[in-house]
Amino acid sequence: MIQFAAIILMMLGLYGLLTQRNVIKIIISLNVLEIGLNLFIISVGYVDGGIAPIFTGVASTNAVNFVDPLPQALVLTAIVIGVGTTALGLALAKNIYQKYGTFELDEMGEE
């Protein structure tokens, strides 16, 4: 079920990217897209009734129902990368504002 939510979030992000004409709103849409994607990746490793993939006193063998740890590691990396791109996008937004005095793409005239 959670995969549907993730896909809906991704589609929402794409819709935002295609319809919004404001630089900040485009960055937010990009983030919504990435969050949906991250949720989707996490959902791939989901196991019904699974527990965190850490060896503890309770769960000391591989026979226990662990969830897949790899997607979690992937998401961690993807989140970091997403933050990097968002920061760069916001820095560019600042440059755009300094040059054109507006965040609205339609009010910028050229291009």
Added chain:
Amino acid sequence: MSAVLLIAVPLLAAFLSILYKKAAPYLLLAVSFAAVLLLNYVDFGTITIGGFAAPYGISLVFDSFSKVALTVVNILFFLVSIISIWNYKKLGTVLLVALAGLNGLLLTGDLFNLFVFIEVSGIAAYIITTTNKKPLATFNYLVLGTVGSSLYLLGLIILYAMFGTLNMADLSLEIAGSGASNLVTAFPFLLMFIGLGVEAKLLPFNSWVKGILGNSNTLSGPMIAAVYASAMAFVFGRLLTSVFVFSDQLMLIVSIVIIFSITAGEAMAYASTKAREILLFSSIAQAAIVVLVFALGFTGFGAILAAVNGFSKLVLFLVINHATEEVGSDEVEELKGIFIENKLVGAGFTVATLSILGLPLFVGFVVKMNVLKSLFMADKLIFPAVILLASVVEGVYFVKLLVKLWYKKDAPASVSFGLPIAYLVTVIAVLLIIFGLYTAPLTDLASDLVNITQGGLL
């Protein structure tokens, strides 16, 4: 020497260059020159990262394909840096990160690791393009690049959910062994193809190119059009030959995308009046031709074509962007006659264009000739037709451009190129002619590359 150093040393140097800002350009030149020099001493094989053996951990693959790719990209990178870094000294750190990212792209044998390096080199590319002073175009590039790599990530995670592995070699074995139908794998492959297509300038996904390369300068133009483009071409080559299975409907979709890119790219180049736009639209078509050659299974000639295009694009974008900076406009009419006083640079520029065209005497001919010959023998007539048609259109606009740049009756635009550019252009032009006549090393290399192991060894 281990191949990991090709990624680790530039990254280390990038951190160091933050501490010693003044030394950054020298650090960049030293590191990239060392990478070119030491590439020959890297041992072949698969390098395990982090102590987990190949299918489980991340592995780097250094085989004959990645060696060719790394050699070409590192040499191009060094040449662009040494010529252009002096005007953009602040970018030393970013360029070092870019070098680490590009080397990682070409070395990695893991799909997710590839995504990470796409993003690392991508973020460096966005920052490099800010030197164009067109923040809106850069922002457009950033949004498209991020969406593209997100699609790539979605595709690879679907593959992971289906086959339980991210290692390229392991994945291709799993796909072949599982007996999964082509329709099942078509969707993730298509997502990944689109994602990479954004960076590789394939047509429906490349609306960033005009804003970026149409306003490029002597650093960002050659860097994006020559270095990044050839790196992405090699990544495509790796994936198309060892991971992707294109057949039936998927091959049809991919062929249509590529053929559309070629024809539309050439048509737009034909219609442009600005020198930079002619070059950028023609480079879209060239990139699509390289992807087509890889998709049809000519790994060796695809790699050579990507390398030759990289060097030719370096010459073209360097010369035109330098002339544009001095003249202040990139309209071909304004640039008329710039080669009258710069005969050497003009000759090099002409050789590079003619080599891209694929005229005999130059390297481009060797590659196109061999690819077309084997396509005709395989009875696939549509692709040769498209390539030949593209060459004809290319011939028309390139010759038109050359005539305008060489001749003007009164008051030609005066541009002085300086010794480094003239020297570099001449050397590349001479090499293009030498390898166009003495073809044995190229054909040997091409047949050598056919036998690369699938995605490297396990």
